[in-house]
Each structure stands twice: as structure tokens, then as C-alpha cells.
Amino acid sequence: MKKNDMNLYERYRSENKIKANYTSPIRLYLAIIIAAVLIVGAYSAKLIIDNLVIKNNITNLEQYVNNTEIVTQMDEISQIQSNISRLNEIETSVSGLNAVLDYIPRYDSVILDIIYYEKPAAITYTTLTYSDNTISIEFTAPKSSDASNFALSLQRTKKFADVSYEGYEYDSVTNLYRGVLVCIMEGEN
Amino acid sequence: MNISKREAFLLFFVGLLGIVGALYMFVITPLNNELSSNRLYYESLESQKATIEISLPTKAKLQTKLDNLLEDVATEMNKIQQPINEAEFEHWVLPLTTKYNMKVLSTEFIEPEIVMPMALTTYPISYSYDIKTLVDAFNNVEPATDATPYTESMLLFAHYTYVVETTYARYIYFLNDVTAWDTSIYISASSYDFTSNEATFEFDVYSVEQLIKENVMDYTKDFDASGTGSGSTSEEAHPELGTK
Numbered sequence: 001m002k003k004n005d006m007n008l009y010e011r012y013r014s015e016n017k018i019k020a021n022y023t024s025p026i027r028l029y030l031a032i033i034i035a036a037v038l039i040v041g042a043y044s045a046k047l048i049i050d051n052l053v054i055k056n057n058i059t060n061l062e063q064y065v066n067n068t069e070i071v072t073q074m075d076e077i078s079q080i081q082s083n084i085s086r087l088n089e090i091e092t093s094v095s096g097l098n099a100v101l102d103y104i105p106r107y108d109s110v111i112l113d114i115i116y117y118e119k120p121a122a123i124t125y126t127t128l129t130y131s132d133n134t135i136s137i138e139f140t141a142p143k144s145s146d147a148s149n150f151a152l153s154l155q156r157t158k159k160f161a162d163v164s165y166e167g168y169e170y171d172s173v174t175n176l177y178r179g180v181l182v183c184i185m186e187g188e189n
Numbered sequence: 190m191n192i193s194k195r196e197a198f199l200l201f202f203v204g205l206l207g208i209v210g211a212l213y214m215f216v217i218t219p220l221n222n223e224l225s226s227n228r229l230y231y232e233s234l235e236s237q238k239a240t241i242e243i244s245l246p247t248k249a250k251l252q253t254k255l256d257n258l259l260e261d262v263a264t265e266m267n268k269i270q271q272p273i274n275e276a277e278f279e280h281w282v283l284p285l286t287t288k289y290n291m292k293v294l295s296t297e298f299i300e301p302e303i304v305m306p307m308a309l310t311t312y313p314i315s316y317s318y319d320i321k322t323l324v325d326a327f328n329n330v331e332p333a334t335d336a337t338p339y340t341e342s343m344l345l346f347a348h349y350t351y352v353v354e355t356t357y358a359r360y361i362y363f364l365n366d367v368t369a370w371d372t373s374i375y376i377s378a379s380s381y382d383f384t385s386n387e388a389t390f391e392f393d394v395y396s397v398e399q400l401i402k403e404n405v406m407d408y409t410k411d412f413d414a415s416g417t418g419s420g421s422t423s424e425e426a427h428p429e430l431g432t433k
Contacts, residue, residue, distance in 0.1 A: 025194060025197055025198070025201075026197070029197070029198075029201035029204075029205075032201070032205065033201075033204065033205055033208060036205060036208065036209055037208060037212070040209065040212040040213070040216065040217065041212075043217060044212070044216050044217060044220060047217065047220035047221060047224055048220060050224055051220065051223055051224050051227060054224065054227045054228060054231055055227060057231055058227060058230060058231050058234060061231065061234035061235065061237075061238055062234065064238060064241075065234055065237050065238060065241065070241055070245070073245060073248060074241060074244065074245075076248065077244050077245075077247075077248050077251060080248070080251045080252060080255050081251065083255055083259075084251070084254060084255050084258060087255070087258045087259060087262050088258070090262050090266070090400070091258070091261070091262045091265060093340075093342040094262065094265045094266050094269070094342075094397070095265065096338070096339075096340035096341075096342050097269060097306065097340055097342050097344055097395075097397070098265060098268050098269065099338040099340065100306045100307065100308045100338045100339065100340045101268070101269065101306060101308075101373050101375075101395060102338075103308035103309070103337060103338050104306075104308050104309075104375050105309075106368045106375070106376075107364060107376050107379055108361070108364040108365045108367070108368040108376075109361045109362075109364060109365050109427070112361055112364070112426075112427070113427050116426070116427045117427070124383075125383050126382075126383055126384065127380060127381065127382050127383065127384075128379075128380060128381045128383075129378075129379070129380040130376070130378055130379045130380065131377070131378040131379075131391075132310040132311045132377075132378075133309050133310060133311050134311045161312065161313045162313030162314075184311055184312070184313050187308055187309055187336075187337055187338075
């Protein structure tokens with residue numbers, strides 16, 4: 001029978017090693033808590049430093065941005081831009097107004113000369129009336145054909161939007177025809 | 190008191206959570222919030238700085254643009270009359286009536302009001318019916334489009350009326366002189382009675398407040414108006430054309 005050697009020292013050493021390697025849970029937990037606090041502390045320190053850096057940058061920027069001369073110049077620029085914007089609005093409105101006002105027909109010799117030039121010689125004005133871009137000509141004429149000749153002659157000039165009349169009547173006292181010719185003026189431009 | 194391993198672990202876990210939670214809530218979160226708000230503020234300041242650096246060199250150009258625009262707009266505005274009252278308007282008309290020896294019979298001045306001006310108030314009647322539409326389409330006749338300008342901008346409007354006695358020739362000269370004013374004063378209605386030699390002039394005066402007041406008439410001097418209503422027989426109403 002083979003004799004086995006008993007190594008009690010080895011066993012003793014092994015047990016001691018296990019005991020030596022054993023860490024109590026409280027220590028472990030404490031270590032974890034301290035580590036957690038240290039990590040959070042380090043992160044907090046980083047945040048504090050970041051804040052300090054950014055505050056420093058803010059102070060520098062504030063000094064630049066709030067510089068009296070720069071603020072004054074920026075106020076002036078802002079005022080200029082506001083005024084440009086206002087002027088653009090005014091220009092738009094005024095251009096629209098001028099387009100309308102320029103289009104309003106002018107009642108003067110230019111249009112009255114055209115009417116007069118186209119008038120048959122025998123026709124005589126009684127009254128000339130202008131209102132709402134319409135010229136009304138009250139006339140007397142010796143012939144019944146004068147009114148139509150006058151109207152067609154004015155239509156041929158193409159200076160009027162419309163030329164019309166609503167009839168005429170014979171006046172036995174003066175032996176003349178009386179009528180009213182209506183000419184609607186066109187816009188100026 | 191003895192506690193089991195499991196209880197010890199639970200206590201540790203709760204304690205760890207509590208400590209980390211407290212640190213997060215009372216240290217990290219406020220610091221983070223402060224940092225975030227500082228970053229936002231910093232970014233806004235950066236943006237302001239960038240705006241300043243872009244804007245400052247353009248100031249001279251902007252000023253030039255403003256000056257040029259002001260000149261253009263003022264010129265455009267000066268085509269419209271500066272607001273005038275009826276007494277000031279008389280200093281436009283009475284020198285003309287005096288020039289043409291017109292006898293002023295009556296006047297009427299209506300209080301100014303705010304209006305949208307209209308280029309034309311009367312249009313010819315246009316007719317449309319099925320066959321005409323088809324014929325126009327067959328002949329490729331495009332329907333007429335209204336080119337009359339329109340604006341929604343408002344301006345001051347006054348209406349003044351003068352009734353005078355004058356000759357027909359002088360009536361026309363007067364109309365031409367009003368056109369020659371070349372401003373936003375229009376004769377909106379007028380009549381001439383060849384029997385009584387009586388003329389009516391109704392003025393529409395459109396005006397706006399001016400940016401720069403140019404060519405302002407001097408209203409400080411008194412004016413003596415006169416006129417008998419007569420004219421010269423040699424005056425031609427239509428001198429260049431004659432009768433047909």
C-alpha cells in the first residue's frame with residue numbers, strides 16, 4: 001500500500017490565504033460609496049470649472065457687447081434699418097397712389113380741342129359739362145344727321161372710352177335740333 | 190444587532206442610491222442648470238457679437254442707402270400735394286381767376302376727408318351674351334382686361350368749388366393752367382354755359398404729409414383778387430386747330 005504524505009502546512013497556508021483574501025462586505029460597500037462620491041465630486045468639479053470658464057468668457061463678451069461706443073453705433077444702425085423699412089413702406093404706398101393719380105384724366109384744352117376739331121361746323125355748343133371722367137356736350141344742330149356725324153367722328157379718334165347720345169329733338173322755335181352727346185374719357189397713361 | 194448579508198446589501202444599495210440621488214439633485218443638477226443657462230447666454234452674446242461684427246462695417250453703406258432712398262421717396266411724394274387748407278388753396282386759384290379777369294360768383298369748400306383715390310369713376314357699359322362670347326372665341330378676340338391702376342393706400346382729399354363768370358376761351362386757358370400745376374389737384378367736374386358765360390370748376394385736392402417739404406408756396410403775402418368776367422374778342426378758344 002502506497003503511503004501518502006500528509007502536508008498539513010499546505011492546508012494551513014491555504015486556509016490562511018482564503019482568510020486573508022476575504023474582504024468584509026461593509027468595507028466593500030464603503031469603498032463603493034466612497035468611489036461613487038468621488039466620481040460625482042469629480043464630475044461636479046468639472047462642471048464648476050466649466051462654469052467658471054464660461055462665466056469668464058461671458059464677462060469678456062459682455063464688455064465687448066455693452067461697450068458704450070458699440071451700443072451707440074448699433075442703436076444708430078438699428079435706427080437706420082427701421083427708417084429704411086419705413087421708407088420702403090412709404091415708397092410702396094406712394095407708388096400705388098401716384099399710379100392711380102397719374103391715370104386720372106385731365107380735363108383741359110387737349111381733350112376739348114379734339115372735340116372741337118371733330119365737331120361739324122353747323123353744330124353749336126349750348127353747355128359743356130364735365131363730371132366723373134365724362135364730358136357731356138349739349139348742342140344745337142340744323143340737321144338731324146349732325147348728331148350721328150359728330151358721334152362717329154369722335155369715336156374714330158379713339159381718344160374716348162365711349163361716345164354716345166340718347167336721341168335729339170327738334171325745337172320749332174329755333175328750328176334747330178337739340179341733343180346731348182356723352183364722351184367717356186380714358187385714363188391718362 | 191445582527192443583520193444578514195442580504196439585509197446589509199439592501200441597506201448599502203438604498204444608502205448608495207440616496208447619496209448619489211442627493212448629490213445629483215443638490216449638486217449636479219444645479220450646476221448643470223447654471224451651465225446650461227450660461228451656455229445659452231454665452232451663445233446669445235456670441236450671436237450679438239457676430240451681428241455687431243457684421244453690422245458695424247455696413248453702417249456707412251446703410252446710411253448711403255437711407256439717404257438715396259429718402260431722396261427717391263421724397264421726389265415720388267412731392268408729386269402729390271402737401272396738405273393745404275381752403276385759404277391756402279385760394280392762393281392757388283385766385284391768382285388765376287385774376288389773371289383771366291374772371292368774376293368769382295360763389296365758392297364752396299368741403300372739409301377734407303381720408304379716401305382711397307380712384308383713377309376712373311365711369312366706365313363704358315360692356316355687354317356679354319353667349320353668341321358674342323362664342324364669336325369672340327372664334328375670332329380669337331381676347332376679352333378686354335381692365336388696366337386701370339388701383340390702390341388701397343389712403344390720402345387726404347378736399348373738394349373745392351368755384352363758380353365764375355368768364356369767356357369760353359378763358360375758361361379753357363384756366364383749365365390748362367390747372368393742368369400745368371402738375372400736382373395732385375384735379376378738376377373733377379366743370380361746366381361752361383355758353384348762354385350765361387358762367388363756368389364751374391370743382392377741384393379734387395389729394396394731399397399727403399411730405400417727408401421733405403419742397404417748392405412750398407408762400408402763403409404769407411396777402412393777395413388782392415379782381416375780375417369783371419369779360420375777355421377779349423380776339424382770344425381764340427382753340428387757336429391752333431380752328432373749325433372743321
